[in-house]
Amino acid sequence: MPAHRTPEPDARVRDAERTRRCLLEAAFDEFSARGFAGARVGDIAARAGVNKQLITYYFGGKAGLYRALQQQWLDREADFADPDLPLGEVATRYLHDALTDPRGIRLAVWRSLSEETPVAPSTGTADLADAERRRTRGEIADDLDSAAVRLAVMGMVVAPVLLPDAARELFGVDPGTPEFERRYADQLRRIIARFAQPRTEEGEAQ
Numbered sequence: 551m552p553a554h555r556t557p558e559p560d561a562r563v564r565d566a567e568r569t570r571r572c573l574l575e576a577a578f579d580e581f582s583a584r585g586f587a588g589a590r591v592g593d594i595a596a597r598a599g600v601n602k603q604l605i606t607y608y609f610g611g612k613a614g615l616y617r618a619l620q621q622q623w624l625d626r627e628a629d630f631a632d633p634d635l636p637l638g639e640v641a642t643r644y645l646h647d648a649l650t651d652p653r654g655i656r657l658a659v660w661r662s663l664s665e666e667t668p669v670a671p672s673t674g675t676a677d678l679a680d681a682e683r684r685r686t687r688g689e690i691a692d693d694l695d696s697a698a699v700r701l702a703v704m705g706m707v708v709a710p711v712l713l714p715d716a717a718r719e720l721f722g723v724d725p726g727t728p729e730f731e732r733r734y735a736d737q738l739r740r741i742i743a744r745f746a747q748p749r750t751e752e753g754e755a756q
Contacts, residue, residue: 570608572598574622577615582653585660586616586667613668623654624673633680637689637703638739644707645738649731655711688747699745706738 576597580589591612595602609615630643648655661667681696690699710717710725717725717734724730 566608569598569600569604572600573605573608573615574619577619578653578657581616581619581660582656585664586612587664591615616668619657623657633683637684637745638742641703641707641738641742642735645710645735646731648707648711649726652711655708658708659712685747690745691747694745703742706741710734 573594576594577589579597580594583589589612591602591605594615595605605611605615609618630647631640635643677700678696681690681700684690685692685696690696710730714725717730721730721733725734
């Protein structure tokens with residue numbers, strides 16, 4: 551009988567990383583579909599194909615798994631929320647992400663509706679700081695409130711995900727189609743461009 555071999559350290563690390571990824575992906579499905587309170591660790595583990603005790607082992611429990619999922623989103627967000635890009639371009643990147651995978655938007659809605667959801671890392675201060683930097687570049691007019699602009703852009707981005715029937719009725723196509731995304735993204739850029747500070751005849755922001 552062959553002797554039992556202990557896995558090499560690198561193999562154990564790879565297995566641990568794979569397990570964490572599987573649990574985070576399964577948690578994304580369950581939390582976005584049922585919210586934090588409605589999701590069950592047993593269902594998450596079953597979807598991931600692992601023992602539910604591993605949720606405690608790797609994340610400290612259900613709340614820790616949820617927080618890790620939130621952090622994963624923030625890390626991913628940094629890939630397309632480039633502060634050097636025009637606001638309209640950033641908004642269409644968010645739009646593409648939301649239409650491609652609406653789970654993030656659904657997760658945010660559940661978080662807002664439930665008092666039991668663990669507190670997520672706050673991005674409000676950074677969002678307003680970004681808006682103020684854009685104001686100095688002339689992207690936001692002096693008579694517009696930065697917080698209102700930020701909230702309006704967020705609302706326009708998530709609207710097709712939260713109101714798919716309204717989007718379908720208004721545009722005549724399903725919001726999950728490339729045709730809808732092209733048309734809506736173009737209009738989104740045009741609308742956001744109107745937030746900019748009016749320019750003088752010399753082309754400088756007034």
